[in-house]
Structure formats: C-alpha cells, structure tokens
Amino acid sequence: MTIDFNKNGDGLVPVIVQDNTTKTVLMLGYMNEEAFEKTKVSGLVTFFSRSKNRLWTKGETSGNVLKLIDMKVDCDGDTILVKVQPNGPTCHTGTDTCWYEENKSDFGFLSRLEEIIDSRVAEGNSQSSYVASLFAKGINKIAQKVGEEAVEIVIEAKDNNDDLFLNEGADLLFHYLMLLKAKGFTLEDVVSVLESRHQ
Known part of the structure; x- marks a missing residue:
C-alpha cells in the first residue's frame, strides 16, 4: 500500500470510513503517516485531528471506537478507504453517521x-x-x-x-x-x- 502523504503539502490524506457490513459511509477524517501506522498496529481507527493538532483515536472518550476491518488506497494513492465495525454511533452528535443517516443494512x-x-x-x-x-x-x-x-x-x-x-x-x-x-x-x-x- 503506497500512500502519498505529501501530495497536498500538509502530510495528511483524507480517510473515508465505511461500515464493513452495511456499506454505509460513516464519516470523513484525515490521517498522517503516524495515524495510519497506529491504526494498523492497534486495530482501532486513529486520525490526525486538525483542530487538536494531535493523533486522535475515534472513541477515545465516548467508547464509540471504530474497529479496523480493512484499508484500501485509491488509484491516486492519496485517499484511504477504511472499512470498520463501529461500536455505537460514529458522529460526535450521537447519530450513526456524520450525514444524519441511519446505519442499517440496505438490500436495495x-x-x-x-x-x-x-x-x-x-x-x-x-x-x-x-x-x-x-x-x-x-x-x-x-x-x-x-x-x-x-x-x-x-x-x-x-x-x-x-x-x-x-x-x-x-x-x-x-x-x-x-x-x-x-x-x-x-x-x-x-x-x-x-x-x-x-x-
């Protein structure tokens, strides 16, 4: 997996988080190389918080962690798709997703x-x-x-x-x-x- 963390000049790449079971997109975050490595090692999705200017493991205070299932990099090497098993709501507002959508299976x-x-x-x-x-x-x-x-x-x-x-x-x-x-x-x-x- 080759990721171009320097493409945008800030060492960050966008991360799309998707529920591995329902395929619902839960949130968008950012990772630097350190967050990426910590995610792989810990098995819990870790971001780089631009507002706190530090690493931030999702759910570190709420307990609503995102268990890592799989990670893929897009064709340009500058965006990561992270497939997860969420433990509770993903958004800090208490909703399932950051788009106020219910995270449930959809059978078309x-x-x-x-x-x-x-x-x-x-x-x-x-x-x-x-x-x-x-x-x-x-x-x-x-x-x-x-x-x-x-x-x-x-x-x-x-x-x-x-x-x-x-x-x-x-x-x-x-x-x-x-x-x-x-x-x-x-x-x-x-x-x-x-x-x-x-x-």
Missing part, C-alpha cells in the same frame, strides 16, 4: 418492498390493498399463502418455463416478506442468522 429493492409492506399494513385499507387484506385475515392465512407459493415454485422448477419459475419465485419472496412482517421480523434478521452460520 427488497428493503423498499419491506417499507411498502409496512406502509400498506399501517394504512390498513383492505379494500384497495392486497397486503392489507391478507393481514386482515391473520397470520394463518399469510403462512398458508407462503406454503402455496412454495409448492408452485417447486412445480415450476420441474418444467422449462423460466418466466413462470421466476414469477413464482417473486411471489414466494413477496409473501415471505409479509410473513416476516407478521412475525415481527425483517429480512435483516434472516441475514443475521445466515451470517452467524457462516462464521
């Missing part, structure tokens, strides 16, 4: 779909919403739909119609997300179980 469209399911259930309009109407019938009916969709995808898996197979897969996943909601869980809870098995 599946996360949006969970939000849509949440809103349909909260609205409770069973006349115009399939989700609300299914929830109005109770958890047994939701579980039954998951079972029906599971059987249908098994049937389609034995045929050669890829379009029907993928559509049944979408139906199964959609109804499973509803069952998770009905049980008080989210996709992130399932991913946590899978991650614990992987370790």
